[in-house]
Amino acid sequence: MRSIFAVPFVFLRLLYQSTYLALWQIWAKKTRSILTTTGVVIGVASVTAVIASLTGLKAKVLADLSTFGAKSIYIQHSRPDTGPKRNIDWWELRFRPREFEGLLEHCPSVEKFSKVVPRGERHVVRHGEKSVEGVQIMGVEPDWYAMESRPLLMGRPFSKLDEMEGRQVCMIDAVLRDKLGLDRDCVGQMVIMGARSYLIVGVIDRRADFAVLGDGGGQENLEMYIPYKTVLKMGEPFIYAMAASRSEALSDEAVSEIKFFLRNSRRLSPGEPDTFRVNSVQLALTRFNQVALAITLVAGGVVGISLLVGGVGIMNIMLVSVSERTREIGLRKAIGARRSAILMQFLVEAVILSFMGGVIGLGLGKLLTMGICSLNKMMNMAEIPMWAVVLSFCFCGTVGIVFGMFPAIKAARLDPIEALRHE
């Protein structure tokens, strides 16, 4: 009974004693210990900084994408790389409005749909005496507002009636409103664009800055939205389309359905490449995650190398330590230390050295992360995740054990008589 309890007890006592001795030894040789751990410090610091940056970038991208809504799907024409249509003119390739007819009925996973007509950014809008240049005009269908996650500040979005009758109405963004010198509540007033005047029915919030995707980041957008049918009066346009799936999980399903539908409506024969692109935010997220994983793996490789170098440093210093303390090892053996006890003592010292490097490295990594945060607006969400901390410590422990093993075995196998004779 006693011996059953004695075994783990002896082990714990040895562990305690070894830890105590190791800390003593490290404290006695401070400078040397710190220099020894440099390799591990650099390794851990760089891995935590890289992981923190990636985590921050990911958070940023997710935040940006969520302003689009993770259910969003974008449909654009695109020239295929192969097949007979690879040299076709862009104008020939454009979507015709009839190609989208019946899309909602044929695609059960798609909840909302809107054609979008971008009419360029060089329009002039006037109100009274004031005139503002460089306004972007967009033609949208009523569903567009439900998909765009931007709040209306005043008024209402477009109704089905606006669309069906092709009314001369518009929504403008808050920046344009202020530039035109309109009242805060300008609903019901008129603006003039081209040769026509439009009734303001709503004021929409300005577009959020997309730090990562770079879409309009920084510069101010002046936007004016007009019903789709009204825009068509200005001539036949290039159009693209937006859709939203019923749920995020159905996003892939919806993309496939839309592709199938469009191939039919555009009369593409089997085997012919698509003449359009259907992108979902979900897909973009997946791609970003793949890139992030690749970067993490490359960084992991670099860190692996620096930890290897750090490990060799620790092994070197442990070998020095063993030869310096040969007499001590001899004495310990003479008074009854088993091989395992000596092995443990040196192994624990190596592991503690390695952990020390890990702690210092984490501190340094935290500082680096803070530096990165303040340097770039894009990175201001960078933070060391908990799993990276745990992983770093696991790595340090492994490095300590692997590289401490050889010196520790060397110490444990010393012959006590030889060791006590050592000068």
Added chain:
Amino acid sequence: MITTSRQTSNTKGDVIIRLRGVGRVYRVGVEEIRALDGVDLDVRENEYIAVMGHSGSGKSTLMNVLGCLDKPSEGCYEFGGENVTELSDAELARIRNEKIGFVFQSFELLPQMNALKNVELPLVYARDGWRGRTARAKKALERVGLGDRIKHKPSQLSGGEKQRVAIARAIVCEPSVLLTDEPTGNLDSKTTKGIMELFDQLHEQGQTIAIVTHEEDVARHAKRIIRMRDGRIYSDMPAEEDMVRNGSAAIKTKEGQV
């Protein structure tokens, strides 16, 4: 000339150490060195023996074998009834820890630890050494007369005091045998006297002691003197008898050495 140990030794106590035909052969390249050659020896409880001989006579090898630091290459060694020649390294370590106390010529104290920690060291490796560790170490230090020096580091102690700490460390596990290898080799004559008196005192308290030395004065403290030459025991008799038979020879040797 050659007498067996059985005839001469004190016959009262149990046999702790029994060597039968023990030999130790070292190989240096192609050359064979017989450091021990057919040694028979019995050591009983509460004996006080001195092993004497010139350097190269095999006395240090004998001490290493007795102390379970080295295994004999031939013959049989029983320690407290256990056949040491058949034990594993871990079991030898246990015997060294529990049954044997070592005292070395150069003290071998760990410089970074104070006297108390140094004395506690064997208990760290002992099976039941955790409980009452400090109390036991203190008691051992009191036995060697250093009860007031427990917090001193080795560098703050004199040579004699260092050796006393080493002796305290050797007796803290209450070993069956105290093995000492030239315990006074690094000490002046006055300190030597003090240390030898301590050994005498420990012997009176019942401690079995074996001293390896080449100094006649030191050996005179023992009750039984074993003389070695070329790895063999050539004389093994009580101290008084040894005085009569080998005294003049010993003095001659001593003069020869000087």
